[in-house]
Amino acid sequence: MTLPWLQEAKQSLCAARLADRVPHALLLHEDPGAGGLQLASWIAQLLLCRESARAPCGACPDCQWVRVRQHPDCQHIQPEGKSRQIVVDQVRDAVTELRLTGHSGRAKIAILAPAEALNANAANALLKTLEEPTPTTLLILVTTQPSRLLPTIRSRCLKLRVAAPARSDAVQWLTDARGAGPWDAALAALDTGPLALLEIDPAEIASTRREVLVHLCALHDQTLQPPAIAERWAKDELDLRLACTESWITDQIMIAASAIDDLPEMRREPQLSTGPRGLNIGLLLEFHDAVRELRSLMHTSINKSLAVESLLWRWAQVRTR
Numbered sequence: 001m002t003l004p005w006l007q008e009a010k011q012s013l014c015a016a017r018l019a020d021r022v023p024h025a026l027l028l029h030e031d032p033g034a035g036g037l038q039l040a041s042w043i044a045q046l047l048l049c050r051e052s053a054r055a056p057c058g059a060c061p062d063c064q065w066v067r068v069r070q071h072p073d074c075q076h077i078q079p080e081g082k083s084r085q086i087v088v089d090q091v092r093d094a095v096t097e098l099r100l101t102g103h104s105g106r107a108k109i110a111i112l113a114p115a116e117a118l119n120a121n122a123a124n125a126l127l128k129t130l131e132e133p134t135p136t137t138l139l140i141l142v143t144t145q146p147s148r149l150l151p152t153i154r155s156r157c158l159k160l161r162v163a164a165p166a167r168s169d170a171v172q173w174l175t176d177a178r179g180a181g182p183w184d185a186a187l188a189a190l191d192t193g194p195l196a197l198l199e200i201d202p203a204e205i206a207s208t209r210r211e212v213l214v215h216l217c218a219l220h221d222q223t224l225q226p227p228a229i230a231e232r233w234a235k236d237e238l239d240l241r242l243a244c245t246e247s248w249i250t251d252q253i254m255i256a257a258s259a260i261d262d263l264p265e266m267r268r269e270p271q272l273s274t275g276p277r278g279l280n281i282g283l284l285l286e287f288h289d290a291v292r293e294l295r296s297l298m299h300t301s302i303n304k305s306l307a308v309e310s311l312l313w314r315w316a317q318v319r320t321r
């Protein structure tokens, strides 16, 4: 799987390797769906490949073991089981392993993803390792939210930005990889890069998004009331519906704030009767925050029906307040 938008980052890493300037800790700041984990795996292959002159060859046993996460010198640390956190014991085990002599003799690598899942104790344990790096070790932290890492961790890592490709390039890439589909609508719905859509049916997302937009417009026009819609949302694909809501509100804020009369792709979508320009941008921003907050609570035991109903009442009032 070729990810052309990572090419520049790969070239700079190859140059760093040739100059023997690979750092001991890398922080990959990725856009969602941009391929941070894929780049981390490529870096591990670069350092562990046995075909040194053309590393990473992608074909030698070391490259293949890295790719299938079976290389003894490349650990993957992520939240385990139902936990949403990387805990201190995982970091301690990884650090112990990093100190052992490598199987390949080339490098010892640990990939932590998503790095923002490190809890406080785990982050502190990691910090000690970052302060006393050993010559052949490399820690790769992958995160979409570097601001959630300790500043002392961030400052000890070399930062590399992993940006998602432009929307049109992402559509093209997905079409090549998976065939035709409503990729533009699916990418817009989830506001993400292409890799997040590798195993998802884009038609289903596009159709859910359209239904969400119809509901939001109907609430805005008071032709539907929040309780009926809240019940439907809470029963089915609530996470996706909230993601669609957030990305669409972001678009409305952009329209309300920009000098452009209308973004071309918006014309095919359900429209607010008053138009975003008739809405108070402050209220849109407040509503946007409320959607984000509810999304962050989706894994907790809150009463989802009630929470989403209250959110939709709030949206209905954005018009009249």
Ligand SMILES: [Zn+2]
Binding pocket: 048, 049, 050, 051, 055, 056, 057, 058, 059, 060, 061, 062, 063, 064
């Ligand atoms: Zn290789």
